[in-house]
Amino acid sequence: MKINLPEKAKKIIDILEKNLFECYAVGGCVRDSLLGLEPSDWDFTTNARPHEIEECFCDFKTLSIGKRYGTIAVIIDGKPYEITTYRYDGEYTDFRHPDKVNFSKNLKDDLSRRDFTVNAMAYNPKEGIVDYFGGEKDLKYKVIRCVGDADNRFKEDALRILRALRFASKYGFSIELQTQKAIFDNKNLINNISAERISVELLQLLCGNYVDVVLRMYKEIVAVIIPELSVTFNFDQRSPHHNRTLYKHIVCAVKNIEADPILRLTMLLHDIGKPITMKIDKNGRGHFYNHPKVGVGISIRIMKRLCLSNTVIDEVSILIFHHDDRLKPDKIMIKHLLNEIGLYEFKRLMKVQYADICAQSNYKRDEKFALHKEVMNLYNSIVENGECFSLDSLEINGKDIISLGVSRGEIIGKILNELLEMVICKQIENDKEQLLYKAKEMINVLE
Ligand code: ATP
Numbered sequence: 001m002k003i004n005l006p007e008k009a010k011k012i013i014d015i016l017e018k019n020l021f022e023c024y025a026v027g028g029c030v031r032d033s034l035l036g037l038e039p040s041d042w043d044f045t046t047n048a049r050p051h052e053i054e055e056c057f058c059d060f061k062t063l064s065i066g067k068r069y070g071t072i073a074v075i076i077d078g079k080p081y082e083i084t085t086y087r088y089d090g091e092y093t094d095f096r097h098p099d100k101v102n103f104s105k106n107l108k109d110d111l112s113r114r115d116f117t118v119n120a121m122a123y124n125p126k127e128g129i130v131d132y133f134g135g136e137k138d139l140k141y142k143v144i145r146c147v148g149d150a151d152n153r154f155k156e157d158a159l160r161i162l163r164a165l166r167f168a169s170k171y172g173f174s175i176e177l178q179t180q181k182a183i184f185d186n187k188n189l190i191n192n193i194s195a196e197r198i199s200v201e202l203l204q205l206l207c208g209n210y211v212d213v214v215l216r217m218y219k220e221i222v223a224v225i226i227p228e229l230s231v232t233f234n235f236d237q238r239s240p241h242h243n244r245t246l247y248k249h250i251v252c253a254v255k256n257i258e259a260d261p262i263l264r265l266t267m268l269l270h271d272i273g274k275p276i277t278m279k280i281d282k283n284g285r286g287h288f289y290n291h292p293k294v295g296v297g298i299s300i301r302i303m304k305r306l307c308l309s310n311t312v313i314d315e316v317s318i319l320i321f322h323h324d325d326r327l328k329p330d331k332i333m334i335k336h337l338l339n340e341i342g343l344y345e346f347k348r349l350m351k352v353q354y355a356d357i358c359a360q361s362n363y364k365r366d367e368k369f370a371l372h373k374e375v376m377n378l379y380n381s382i383v384e385n386g387e388c389f390s391l392d393s394l395e396i397n398g399k400d401i402i403s404l405g406v407s408r409g410e411i412i413g414k415i416l417n418e419l420l421e422m423v424i425c426k427q428i429e430n431d432k433e434q435l436l437y438k439a440k441e442m443i444n445v446l447e
């Protein structure tokens, strides 16, 4: 099997070989090339020691990004290529990092420390694929299998559990039975992994094409990362809008939205406020008043625990808060929401609402989609016509009010907001002259 190495990758291998070292492309880039996918980056493994790598690439800019682990990044045309010395890992006592890294002279040692067979292949144009653990066969049959004893491998480093799920979600691979058993047996070791690493894996897992399969099969693992979701697993919503348990609805909603980490995370958490807000009426039907607001509170706690950035937390919160807003095909209502959350979030919210409807039962489905479409049409016409819905697009600003003799900030704000409200409600045109006239009237009343 031949892999098309990019010129720069060939150059790296060439330079090391000219200096009488071995060098191979390794890991994800070999896996992705064999799958016919464009690798996101090219990593290399070599028997050269870090200082020798630096010597070989003295004509290039290099960065020592993990000398302790033997990794040197060579920068070619502004792009880093990571070259790592063959190594085998020492003992692991923190379930994540080897206590000691040992350099090796032997490629097989290096490949045997890697997580899964499909990630443990090396390639070099002269030798072709080097595959000691059956990675090519597992790739062909779409299997994720640990290199060596699965139980030990997850005990060494529990992040591998999430990596296995991430690859299953991204490529639609199944996880081999021993590996699967070891994942479940060692699931609680995930609690030893830093929140930052967990959330990087979680967001990637959520963005996989096969996320629904993984979230359903591995919900026990989801429950370790986000225990708050456990109550949704068998939760019957007792509502004609739903024909699935709450968790199945959530999973379906995640799958139905585009693979954007924030949108996928929003769908994962959007209904998390439902179980505690449920009220059952006299007909036995479930209602969930206030669940978006309660859900935002729970979600913020979860996202903070996962050390997600404030940008992510803020956006997910806005989307969850409004996910169940019953928007009417009414420009005034739409403009009020646009003023509150802005064009970008409004559009994202419409995607959230669409995915949510797709994951509900057929009950009133056509009506829901028709309404969604009407709201989208009105939104589009507001945007196309450049209609005013915020202070930014109002034809007068603070300076204009000051020029009318008002100096107190809060009064200026009050006048501008009242004018905006009148423009949104079509009581007055968004026309500078008319707005100034109205502003003068208001000032007279205030004085
Ligand atoms: P991606 O396409 O997401 O970059 P990748 O497999 O290349 O996937 P990296 O994190 O870039 O993932 O790791 C590069 C290689 O290093 C992997 O293919 C694997 O061989 C090895 N590796 C990474 N993380 C681990 C780990 N936790 N345990 C063992 N081997 C690992």
Ligand code: MG
Binding pocket: 027, 028, 029, 040, 041, 043
């Ligand atoms: Mg990689």
